[in-house]
Amino acid sequence: xxxxxxxxxxxxxxxxxxxxxxxxxxxxxxAWVNIVRLTFSxxxxxxxxxxxxxxxxxxxxQKLAQEWETTExxxxxxxxxHSLIQDYDGAHVIFVDGVRxxxxxxxxxxxxxxxxxxxxxxPETAHKRLTSRKEKEGEQGMSLEEFLRLDGALNExxxxxxxxxxxxxxxxxxxxxxMAALESTLKGGIIPRAIRHLMVRYPVEK
Numbered sequence: 509x510x511x512x513x514x515x516x517x518x519x520x521x522x523x524x525x526x527x528x529x530x531x532x533x534x535x536x537x538x539a540w541v542n543i544v545r546l547t548f549s550x551x552x553x554x555x556x557x558x559x560x561x562x563x564x565x566x567x568x569x570q571k572l573a574q575e576w577e578t579t580e581x582x583x584x585x586x587x588x589x590h591s592l593i594q595d596y597d598g599a600h601v602i603f604v605d606g607v608r609x610x611x612x613x614x615x616x617x618x619x620x621x622x623x624x625x626x627x628x629x630x631p632e633t634a635h636k637r638l639t640s641r642k643e644k645e646g647e648q649g650m651s652l653e654e655f656l657r658l659d660g661a662l663n664e665x666x667x668x669x670x671x672x673x674x675x676x677x678x679x680x681x682x683x684x685x686x687m688a689a690l691e692s693t694l695k696g697g698i699i700p701r702a703i704r705h706l707m708v709r710y711p712v713e714k
Contacts, residue, residue, distance in 0.1 A: 510544075510599045511705045513698070514616040516607040516670050517627035518659055519566060520634030522680040522690070526627055527603045529691045533699045534601060534706070541706065544599040548573075548606035552588050570663045583611035590615050600706060608663060613670050621705060625698055626671035629680045631659055675701075 513530070515523040527545055534541045553569045562568050576584035589604060589612070596602055607616060607624065616622050635655040658664075671677060676698045682690045 509620045510593075510596065510602045511621045511623065511702060511709075512593060512602045512604060512616060512619045513702065514604045514607040514612070514622065514624045515627060516613075516624060516667055516674060518631075518634065518664050518667050520638035520655075521627045521629050522637065522678075522682070523605050523627050525680070525682075525687065525690060526625060526678065526694060527605060529687075529694050530603075530699055530702065531601075533695065534702060537703050537706065540600075542598060542600045543603070544596045544601070545603040545605060546589065546592055546596075547604075548585055548589060548608075548612075551592060552585060566658050570658070570661050573663055577609075583609070583615075585609065586611040586615040590618075593619070600710065601702065607670060608667050610666055610670070613673065621709075623676070623698060623701065624670075624674040626674035626677040627680050628671065628677065631656060633681050634659070 515526060517523050531543050531545075534543060549564075549569050553572050554564050556572060557564050557568055562572075573585055586609060593602055593604070604612075604616065607613060613624070616624060632652070635650070635652050638655065639650055678690070678693055678697075680690055
């Protein structure tokens with residue numbers, strides 16, 4: 509069974525940057541390491557939004573998630589993600605980006621090998637970072653006021669609580685120019701732990 513690394517953090521906090529930096533170190537450890545990145549938004553919500561011909565933006569993602577929680581019961585997204593994880597039985601490391609509900613946390617902890625990383629920064633930093641990228645429709649022109657409204661949405665209400673129970677917490681006020689600082693923080697914590705897992709679980713591969 510793969511090591512599943514969950515990432516919890518509100519929008520724009522740098523979860524994707526952490527995934528890229530951790531993946532880089534794991535690939536440097538061994539080119540054979542099979543890494544998969546799954547996100548609740550792109551891998552679960554986006555296909556349904558496209559089926560309904562709705563925009564793939566933060567607001568519609570949040571509304572769809574809330575709809576499923578209401579119509580299918582608590583843990584609807586968590587159950588979908590758990591099923592998706594099982595499809596990647598050949599992976600060595602699976603990142604699950606977007607842990608934000610208590611049921612996501614419970615699902616992650618139910619897996620045999622798991623770690624949870626909490627990524628956080630000031631809302632102003634997150635807004636600047638988010639509006640400079642093109643991940644979802646409408647983000648580039650989003651005002652700080654609109655960002656703060658979405659930042660406080662129902663879907664985000666448990667992020668800090670779950671973050672307090674994470675294995676590692678990473679403050680990420682970095683810019684592209686200071687990404688080395690973020691990488692150094694990760695190398696001082698979660699990266700060596702993940703590499704130790706690979707050494708124990710796959711000694712022949714190394």
